[in-house]
Amino acid sequence: MDERKGGAAATTHNSVSGNAVITGPLVMAGRVETLSMAPAPPGVTPRQIPPATASFVNRTKEIDRLRSIADALRDSHVPGIIVLSGLPGVGKTELVSQWVARALEPSYPGGHLYADLEEGRRDGAVDVSGVLAGFLRSLGVHPEFVPASLGERTALFRSVTSGRHTLVVVDNARQAAEVRPLVPATGLLVATSRTSLPALAMDGAVSIGLEPLDDRAGVELVRGWQVTDMDNAARTLVRRCSGLPLALRAVGEWLAKHPQLSLADAVRVMDTTGLPASQDGTASMKTVLDMAYADLSDPARQLYRILGWLPCTSVTAGLVAAAGVPAVDDAVGELITAHLLVVVRSCDRPHRFRLHDVVRTHTRQMASGLPEAERRAVLRGVVEFYAAAAAHADILVLGTGRFRLQAPPTRALEELCPSEQMFTDSAEALEWLDAERGNLLNLLRAAADERWDDMVWQLCESLWALYHSRKHHLESIEAHGLGVEAARRNGRADAEVRMRNQRARAYYELASYGEAGRELALARTLLGSVSDARLSGMIHETQGLVALASGNHGDAYALFGQALEANSSLDDTHGVVVQSYNIGQALVAAGRLQDALDVLDEARVTAVDSGDVAMLPRIDIVRARALQGLNRLVPASEAAMRAVEQANERKQYAKLDQALSILSELATGISDARLRAACEAKLRELHRGVGVPSEDD
Numbered sequence: 242m243d244e245r246k247g248g249a250a251a252t253t254h255n256s257v258s259g260n261a262v263i264t265g266p267l268v269m270a271g272r273v274e275t276l277s278m279a280p281a282p283p284g285v286t287p288r289q290i291p292p293a294t295a296s297f298v299n300r301t302k303e304i305d306r307l308r309s310i311a312d313a314l315r316d317s318h319v320p321g322i323i324v325l326s327g328l329p330g331v332g333k334t335e336l337v338s339q340w341v342a343r344a345l346e347p348s349y350p351g352g353h354l355y356a357d358l359e360e361g362r363r364d365g366a367v368d369v370s371g372v373l374a375g376f377l378r379s380l381g382v383h384p385e386f387v388p389a390s391l392g393e394r395t396a397l398f399r400s401v402t403s404g405r406h407t408l409v410v411v412d413n414a415r416q417a418a419e420v421r422p423l424v425p426a427t428g429l430l431v432a433t434s435r436t437s438l439p440a441l442a443m444d445g446a447v448s449i450g451l452e453p454l455d456d457r458a459g460v461e462l463v464r465g466w467q468v469t470d471m472d473n474a475a476r477t478l479v480r481r482c483s484g485l486p487l488a489l490r491a492v493g494e495w496l497a498k499h500p501q502l503s504l505a506d507a508v509r510v511m512d513t514t515g516l517p518a519s520q521d522g523t524a525s526m527k528t529v530l531d532m533a534y535a536d537l538s539d540p541a542r543q544l545y546r547i548l549g550w551l552p553c554t555s556v557t558a559g560l561v562a563a564a565g566v567p568a569v570d571d572a573v574g575e576l577i578t579a580h581l582l583v584v585v586r587s588c589d590r591p592h593r594f595r596l597h598d599v600v601r602t603h604t605r606q607m608a609s610g611l612p613e614a615e616r617r618a619v620l621r622g623v624v625e626f627y628a629a630a631a632a633h634a635d636i637l638v639l640g641t642g643r644f645r646l647q648a649p650p651t652r653a654l655e656e657l658c659p660s661e662q663m664f665t666d667s668a669e670a671l672e673w674l675d676a677e678r679g680n681l682l683n684l685l686r687a688a689a690d691e692r693w694d695d696m697v698w699q700l701c702e703s704l705w706a707l708y709h710s711r712k713h714h715l716e717s718i719e720a721h722g723l724g725v726e727a728a729r730r731n732g733r734a735d736a737e738v739r740m741r742n743q744r745a746r747a748y749y750e751l752a753s754y755g756e757a758g759r760e761l762a763l764a765r766t767l768l769g770s771v772s773d774a775r776l777s778g779m780i781h782e783t784q785g786l787v788a789l790a791s792g793n794h795g796d797a798y799a800l801f802g803q804a805l806e807a808n809s810s811l812d813d814t815h816g817v818v819v820q821s822y823n824i825g826q827a828l829v830a831a832g833r834l835q836d837a838l839d840v841l842d843e844a845r846v847t848a849v850d851s852g853d854v855a856m857l858p859r860i861d862i863v864r865a866r867a868l869q870g871l872n873r874l875v876p877a878s879e880a881a882m883r884a885v886e887q888a889n890e891r892k893q894y895a896k897l898d899q900a901l902s903i904l905s906e907l908a909t910g911i912s913d914a915r916l917r918a919a920c921e922a923k924l925r926e927l928h929r930g931v932g933v934p935s936e937d938d
Contacts, residue, residue: 269882273904273919276889278926287379289355290410291334293342299458300336303451307340310447311429315348315406321429322420322444326437327451329599330487330526333433334412336451341408349428351407354379356423359413359598360554361679367419371678371713373398376409376423381932385895389712389750391422399426400934413598417441453484462486463504466493474504481511481528487580487599488529494579495532507532530603533579540568541575542607547619548596549608552687554679555585556594559658563626564619569660591661593676617691624688627681628700630657634670635703638710642815644775646736647699674707681707682716689723697727698736705743709750717747734770742779749787757787778807778816785823794831801827814851818844822856825863829870837867858888858896865903869910878907878916885923894931901927 307323314321325333341353354376358367370391377387377394380401388394402425414420414432417440424430424444432438437448454462459479482488492507499506511528534545544566553560561569573594576582581600585593596604629650636649654663664670674681681704688697701724708717721744728736741764748757761784768777785800801823808816821844828837841864848856861884868877884900887893901924908917928935 269878269904270908270913270916270919272882273885273901273916273923276885276923278889278923278930284381286350287352287354289379290341290353290408291338291355293338294335297335297339299454299461300332300339303336303449304340304343306449307336307431310449311348314429314447318427319445320424320426322424322441322446323429323431324414324438324441324446324448325431325433325451326435326448327433328453328483328485329435330485330597331451331453332486333451335486337410337431337433341410349406349408351402351405351425351428352380353408353410355410355412357412357595358415358419360595362413362415363679363683365415367415368713368716369419369422370394370715373422374711374713375675377401377932380407383894383931383933384711385893386898386931386933387712389714395422397933398422401932402426402428403934414438417444454479454486454489455484456480459484459489462489463493466496474508477508478504478511481508483526485526487597488526491529491533491580495529495536498536526599527603527606530581530600533581534603534607537575537579538568538571540566540572543567544572545576545581545604546608546611549601549604549606550611550616551620551623552680552683553623554595554683555676556582556596557591557658557663558660559591559626559630559663560623560680562658562660563623565622591658591663620684620687620691621693624684624693624696624700626657627677627684628696628703630654630663631674631681631700631703633657634664634674635706637664637667637670638674638706645702646733646739647702671706671710674704675711678707678713678716682720685720685723689727692730694727694731698724698731698733698740700724701727701740701743702736708743708747712750714747714750718744721747734767735773735776738764738767738771738776738780742776742783745783745787749783749790752790754787754791757783761787774807774810775813775816778804778811778813778820781807782820782823785827789823789827789830794827797827798824798831814847815853815856818848818851818853818856818860821847822860822863825860825867829863829867832870834867834870838864838871841867854887855891855893858884858891858893858900861887862896862899862903865900865907869903869907874907874910878904878911881907894927898924898927898931 310323311321325337327333356372361368361371373394374387377398378384382397382401388397404427407425407428409423409425409428409430411420411423411430411432414434417438420430420432420438420441421444437450456476456479460475463475463478478492479489482492496502496507510532534542537545544561547564547566548556558569558573561573566572573582577584577594582594583597585595629652632647632650633654664673685697685700701720704720707713721740724740725737725744728740741760745757745760748760761780764780768780781800781804785797785804788800789797801820805817805820805824808820821840825837825841825844828840841860845857845860848854848860861880865877865881865884868880881900881904885897885904888897888900901920905917905920908920925935
């Protein structure tokens, strides 16, 4: 039983004979040459750096230094690294945004990539592999061609950025190891950090320290507020704020809401706290944030406190509503106006916001007094929201035909988020899942701690659509580990089998076959406790895949046979086709080529008759390999040609890549130079379309 979705019916060739030659080799070249490849998506060069703001002063020296260092590094034709360090709230990200807006628009034609590592940080660690996957997709790499492992993603990132000057900006880096894989092959990486990351000096990094604003620059910033009582009050205010632009802007917003008050009044309010300014600016920021918090409406204060302890990396209107905050739009708007929430630039829906890291510390302090019962009630509502939304997304991405243990969600998407649409189709649903990865995993952990076991394993079941499609295998392993424990506590042997199988698939994709085998062995001990044959079919199939990848062809053949028997007992035609295809793969690997053809020919007939056309390219690719091994090169070429046409028609680009590569090999065997040249040309066209370099690039 394949965890993936089957295909929909479509027209295809009805001739399925493994021996028939439909066109002959000379005509096949013309078929390849006239193949209308799916056009690549519009080429949009990423420009992801947060936009510069109007309220910016001084920093001329730092911008000039950034410009001169970047120019020198670009002329050296080697990738450069700059570390911009300074206190929280000192304006590191804003400085980079101003530099990009003023000096870099014509430069770095490869694009401007941006990541805030704090958004993906969990338990102190960053999923750098996930950041790279996002960068690759932004640079035009099709998701099917994003590799699984960190090493492979790093290598592809360097290949894609080779020869195309690319700027990468990474906020809130803590360690050199978080930065190194994100350095482009050609271009520049700028990392902001609270420290200078001295380990990066070994990589040639140049360090720039950003100091707080001095009195003159701070007063210039305050002058932009168009207040009347400048002079000593402005200088005093700058010093009370320790020269931190974030603190000064927050005071400016506070004054804008109280036009009857002066700068001197703001200073007096700050002085009433009795907090001295500490060396790192912490006390100053707390004073300013206390003022801002006291001036919020009750719904905005409620939201501010909730954000202090909810384990979420970003905020949406749906999340706020699920937390029980009234007047959602007004509450969010207040926090944005007060510079307490930052808008996350993203082309996906819905709109997202995040807390500045300095503000997050303050929200935790404000949330410390919340009653435990209130905390649990809010957390429960938010987890239920995400569990239902993820279930909707899973159905859109993988279809209603996928076998699921959980019941369909009872609340419609419109009910979950009345104020805006979260997603409307399969592509948007997958993007939503990916954008919410940090929230989903953190809330899954929180739900596991609370022993809300039914929601934990159900959420894991829904997350297969994300983890498998986007190859977030390490996260899948952690999440499904929580799912296994939840299902066990829940007394759901069937759910535990499902969780272990999905976890084993992640290990399998990472080539950790020993770990996959251990998960499957534990799942297999539970099969006597479950009645649904689909679960045993899943376990046998995954065991077969692990055996096949490990070179145990006989074991793979037997296991796929057991999976086929389970699917046959359920009259699951798609499952029968999938397992027959798997058996064919095992037979080809074992050298039993004619036996493989017999199985695959029958599987192809069944797929055509049942409309399971998504399996046809897979089947014909393996048929081509079997025929090639039997030295029947012309029918092998025809099988590969069919696979090319079918994969292209259905936009199965990874299979199209395989089929064209096999057909190119076969063209050499049948001495058809025109066919080989046509295949190589289409491969180059395909690789350009999916954003990966060809071998001859």
